[in-house]
Amino acid sequence: MKQTSMTIRQEVPADYRAVESLVRDAFWNVYRPGCMEHFVLHCLRQDPAFVPDLALVLEQDGRLIGQFAAVRADAALDDGSVLPVLNVGPLCIAPEMQRQGLGRLLLDTALQKAAERGFGAAVLEGDPAFYGPSGFVPGKTVGIRYADDPEADYFLVKELRPGFLRGKHGIYRDPAGYFVCLTRPQEFADFEAQFPAK
Template sequence: MFIRQAIEADAAAIHAVHTAAFRDQNPAGTAEIPEARLVGELRADGDLIPALSLVAERDGEVIGHACSSAARVAEDTGAAVGFGPLGVLPELQRSGAGSALVHATLGAANALGFAAVVLLGDPKYYSRFGFVLASTLGITPPVPDWAPHFQARALTAYTPSIHGPFRYSPAFERL
């Protein structure tokens, strides 16, 4: 498996990965899987951070994708990024591709000087990567009901002054 930055030519494969990965979590008859649509909208809006849009490739085929987008904590734009979606083809889930994408994202975000990576996801899965409930860091979710699943991972540039309400890129609000 090889992790690399996504390129424009990967767009169709990335869409297919998220469509397959999230199909079972979306109601039958949904015209397009929201997670797959979200990635395209983040890209179209210019909010997808190219250095944090990563693919897992095996034998020349894109098997997974993770992306991060512009976000803000309180009025601080650029301190944190919104992570997700993270998708891996169903037949290759639990093969280590998702974990590799998370580790690569955290390393790249840290190297780029971001202070935190924030996400909405399963604490059982993401705690192994050092994510904690965002409220522990004083970061509050845009929707209060998300609190039990709203997590953050502090990076080297993190300071306690980075706290307050979190806001994803506008594409998340259009879901």
């Protein structure tokens, strides 16, 4: 059996286009026809909420096969205060490498780094069956509900610091940076035209 070498490291500018191509391939026709996630990531890198030192890539034998990105975000609590959290995504693994535990490896590594940086909780929209083993639970079960769908089972939350969410109740809205495809459609179309047709 051939030995392989896995490396998780911080993304650098020289990785950007390869990472965007990876994201485009991984998300193509998954949630909608085509893909927008690669443009979202492209724009998020210039967003003040983006966390560059948590922008990670996974390489196998020097080949880029996964990526993780996240932004700072807030939940509006019922008492009028704001709870800072980490919004995860996009996160992906190359299509031909999926279902081998690599996404979980990358996610868990990134969340450990986030905890070390002082983040108290992480949120995302995703499949509870995939994210549950990494400690994510539906936000509604811990008092943080998704503004667009308060009963959503797919809005998931994980405490990175024990007790961080204790007694907290509120609403979470996605950061504006995730909606650039809707607010900048021509820029998105021009960006997508730079990639090979699918």
